[in-house]
Amino acid sequence: MLPLKLLFVTPEITPIIKTGGLADVSAALPTALQERGVDVRVLIPGYTHVMEALPHKRHVTELMNTGAHGEVHLLEATLPDGVTLLIIDHPQSYERDGGPYIDHNGHDWVDNAQRFGLLSKVGAILGGSLSPLDWHPDIVQCNDWQSALTPAYLHFSPGPNPATVMTIHNMAFQGVFPPVLTTQLGLPASSFGVNGVEYHGQLSFLKAGLYYANHITTVSPTYAEEIQQEPLGFGMQGLLAERYLDLTGIINGIDKHEWNPASDPHLPHPYSADDLSGKAANKAALQHKLGLEVNPDIPLLGIISRLTHQKGLDLLPSIAPALLAMPVQIVILGSGSSELETAFILLAQKSPNQVAAVIGFNEGLSHQIEAGADIFLMPSRFEPCGLNQMYSQCYGTPPIVHATGGLADTVVDATPENIANGSATGFVFKHATAHRLQECIERAISAWHDKEIWQKIQQNGMRRDFSWNRSAAEYMALYENLLGRD
Ligand code: ADP
Secondary structure (H helix, E strand, O other): OOOOEEEEEOOOEOOOEOOOHHHHHHHHHHHHHHHOOOEEEEEEEOOHHHHHHOOOOEEEEEEOOOOOOOOEEEEEEEOOOOOEEEEEEOHHHHOOOOOOOEOOOOOEOOOHHHHHHHHHHHHHHHHOOOOOOOOOOOEEEEEOHHHOOHHHHHHOOOOOOOEEEEEEOOOOOOOEEOOOHHHHOOOOHHHOOOOOOEEOOEEEHHHHHHHHOOEEEEOOHHHHHHOOOOOOOOOOHHHHHHOHHHEEEOOOOEOOOOOOOOOOOOOOOOOOOOOOHHHHHHHHHHHHHOOOOOOOOOOEEEEEEEEOHHHOHHHHHHHHHHHHOOOOEEEEEEEEOHHHHHHHHHHHHHOOOOEEEEEOOOHHHHHHHHHHOOEEEEOOOOOOOOOHHHHHHHOOOOEEEEOOHHHHHHOOEOOHHHHHOOOOOEEEEOOOOHHHHHHHHHHHHHHHOOHHHHHHHHHHHHOOOOEHHHHHHHHHHHHHHHOOOO
């Protein structure tokens, strides 16, 4: 059979341009798919960062039919892992100082609809029958609102067309613009309706993708269920519930080269599931580094997070005195809401032997916390997929998580049955309240005191397969199914 051809349309790719987990997926998934024989090309806007990071670009073609944008050049570069990147060269749209979506003052670029309309349009041109390329994809996969008009453009193009997949990384971002842009961006006026791109009287890029794509995916099976209801559907729950047969949740993978305790250059003491002895030495090094009492007998709770309402860490300050009395130690690395930053700094000032709060982003320290903590804390109110709970399982640091989204799908609760059958990897609580969180922490700490059980829970987590290879196999099965090849 001919290799499956995939055009992957995305507004971000690690390490060149990243604001969230979508960038990681856009780098790792195409690579893993290519390793499985897929002929994949990734389409991205030519932001200043992209133009500067890739000096060896080749001219591919001119695109004349992009609507109001005039002539647009398409460039090509090969990434270090061999994946081909297609770059939209349109300096007026993309080459400017600031972020991909906001300027230096934190305001959205005023022409975001046009900028990401162009990304979507080029995705549709390269995917459709009018493409100037010899290469015609079987599937076009779009990611989040920035590329979500592609399925709409293809729907109104002369066929034959590829199958389209709309992947949601976070429902909270939707790309909503004034209705007049519908026709300005080259969509027919008839598409502006309930059965089309309209959402509460506005043009919604995300709604367009969810409505017109042949299939919808999101980054965990539980999140796929949750977004069919209030509140996590963020207004799209009705449409998603109607399309539930076309909606699939696939958990993201993690980068096993970056996150492997046996070879992690950030760790003073490497270790593995077969020999966990280095983990205690990492704990002592972390306690020493952060000025905590160096004591193997006090359980150390680790947190690495954006400090936002989503992450549920506002539940912690009110129960901290009871936890510290047990005793426990707590390490927090993160930044975000100034209220929470201040609460954690005050906690650390009050109990410097027991609490360390590091405000900021620190990659090396995040690895050292994953390795040095005994237990990882992730009480997110919602979590489409989540990465840290997977990292912590690989590092023998069982996570405590709220039963939501990808957390529910990747952590197996240490119930007596799951401990007995060898599947337990962490601790899961329902209802994101301070009381339930405290109960769950107490349950985890009592398990930690039983060294035999604890080691089993650690090793169960360390031996699980969270690789991109597993996720890529699920995407492959989905593509084959969409093309009727299975
Ligand atoms: P989200 O994408 O919602 O922030 P995830 O768990 O999916 O949450 O991914 C967060 C990523 O960012 C992880 O790799 C995590 O380790 C990292 N991270 C978050 N905050 C920090 C920080 N302050 N320092 C270092 N890494 C951080």
